[in-house]
Amino acid sequence: GQNIDQPTEMTATEGAIVQINCTYQTSGFNGLFWYQQHAGEAPTFLSYNVLDGLEEKGRFSSFLSRSKGYSYLLLKELQMKDSASYLCAVRATNAGNNRKLIWGLGTSLAVNP
Amino acid sequence: GAGVSQSPSNKVTEKGKDVELRCDPISGHTALYWYRQSLGQGLEFLIYFQGNSAPDKSGLPSDRFSAERTGGSVSTLTIQRTQQEDSAVYLCASSLFAGRNSPLHFGNGTRLTVT
Numbered sequence: 001g002q003n004i005d006q007p008t009e010m011t012a013t014e015g016a017i018v019q020i021n022c023t024y025q026t027s028g029f030n031g032l033f034w035y036q037q038h039a040g041e042a043p044t045f046l047s048y049n050v051l052d053g054l055e056e057k058g059r060f061s062s063f064l065s066r067s068k069g070y071s072y073l074l075l076k077e078l079q080m081k082d083s084a085s086y087l088c089a090v091r092a093t094n095a096g097n098n099r100k101l102i103w104g105l106g107t108s109l110a111v112n113p
Numbered sequence: 114g115a116g117v118s119q120s121p122s123n124k125v126t127e128k129g130k131d132v133e134l135r136c137d138p139i140s141g142h143t144a145l146y147w148y149r150q151s152l153g154q155g156l157e158f159l160i161y162f163q164g165n166s167a168p169d170k171s172g173l174p175s176d177r178f179s180a181e182r183t184g185g186s187v188s189t190l191t192i193q194r195t196q197q198e199d200s201a202v203y204l205c206a207s208s209l210f211a212g213r214n215s216p217l218h219f220g221n222g223t224r225l226t227v228t
Contacts, residue, residue, distance in 0.1 A: 004155075031214060042117075042204065042219035043156075050214065087156070100169060101217070103156040 002026045004104035006088050011110045012078055020073045020086050020107045028093030034062050034073045035087040037106065043087055046073070075109075083111045115139070117220035119205050125226045126195055134190045134223045138207030145188050146208075146217060147180060151201040159203075162188060195227045 003025045012018040024032070031050040035043040049055055049064035049071060061074040075082055085106040092102055118137040126132050138145050147159040158172040162182045173179070177196075182188040192199055202224050206217035 033216060035217075042221045043217075045216035045218070048214055048216060089156075100158050100161065100172075101156075105153075105155045 002090075002092055002102045004088055004090060004102055006086075006104040006107045008105070009108045009110070011112060012075075014078055014080060014111055014113050016078050017074065017076050018078060018109065020075070020088075020109065022071045022073070022088030022104060024069050024071075024088070024090045024102075026069075026090050026092035026102060029066060029069075030091040030093045032062075032064055032071050033089045033091070033101065034060075034071075035089065037085045037087060039084070046086075078111050080111050080113065083109060085109070117205055117207055117218055119203075119220035119223050121223055122221065123224045123226075125228060128197060128227055129194055131191065131193045132195055132225065134192075134203050134205075134225070136188045136190070136205030136207075136220060138186060138188070138205070139218055140186075141209065142207035142218070143185065143210050144208045144215070145182060146206045147188070147190050148204045148206065149201045150204055150222070156204070159190070192225075195225075197227045200225055200227045 005023045033048050034046040036046050037043040047062035049062050054063045059076045064071045085108045087106045088104040089101040120135045145162040149157040160180045161169045164185050165182050177193045180190045202222040204219050204222045206219045208215040208217050
């Protein structure tokens with residue numbers, strides 16, 4: 001089957017660094033996305049990885065290891081507004097078609113002052 | 114508008130009634146997706162459109178659910194004879210194309226409550 005695992009909840013302190021992990025088991029792999037979702041709002045796109053390595057975008061970075069079926073999202077210099085749910089999604093090549101994402105349940109991050 | 118627009122934002126309906134949810138994607142986006150999100154559940158894929166065609170309807174939960182897209186733009190998701198288990202947030206997303214690195218842009222969703 002297809003499966004995405006993320007921690008359910010995490011807590012961190014303003015100004016700190018937090019790493020949110022995502023592991024996946026899918027029948028194929030054609031890219032991994034991270035989205036941010038504030039309560040009551042739409043998910044918004046953060047990053048995309050298809051090759052191994054680290055992609056950096058401002059305070060956010062995302063890492064991928066295809067051989068390990070593993071990704072993480074790294075948030076630096078945490079701000080209160082970073083309190084949100086972070087969703088990991090994998091585009092699996094054999095998911096019926098090449099366009100359907102498999103979503104994790106999300107990691108709810110609470111940033112405390 | 115610049116983003117994906119969904120209406121209504123909230124809908125309360127009685128069990129057994131039909132509801133219609135609307136999605137207006139970003140102009141020029143060829144791919145359109147419907148998802149459902151319930152509390153404590155991940156995003157559940159419902160249906161995907163490429164242009165006006167729906168190559169993948171595999172996620173529709175039952176034959177009470179249907180969707181169409183006209184003019185390669187606006188899409189409507191219709192739920193007939195609503196049941197309480199249909200209560201959820203229905204999210205629409207569009208992407209420039211259906212290729213692997215084209216991110217989804219989501220609307221704010223329609224919160225459906227079936228009483």
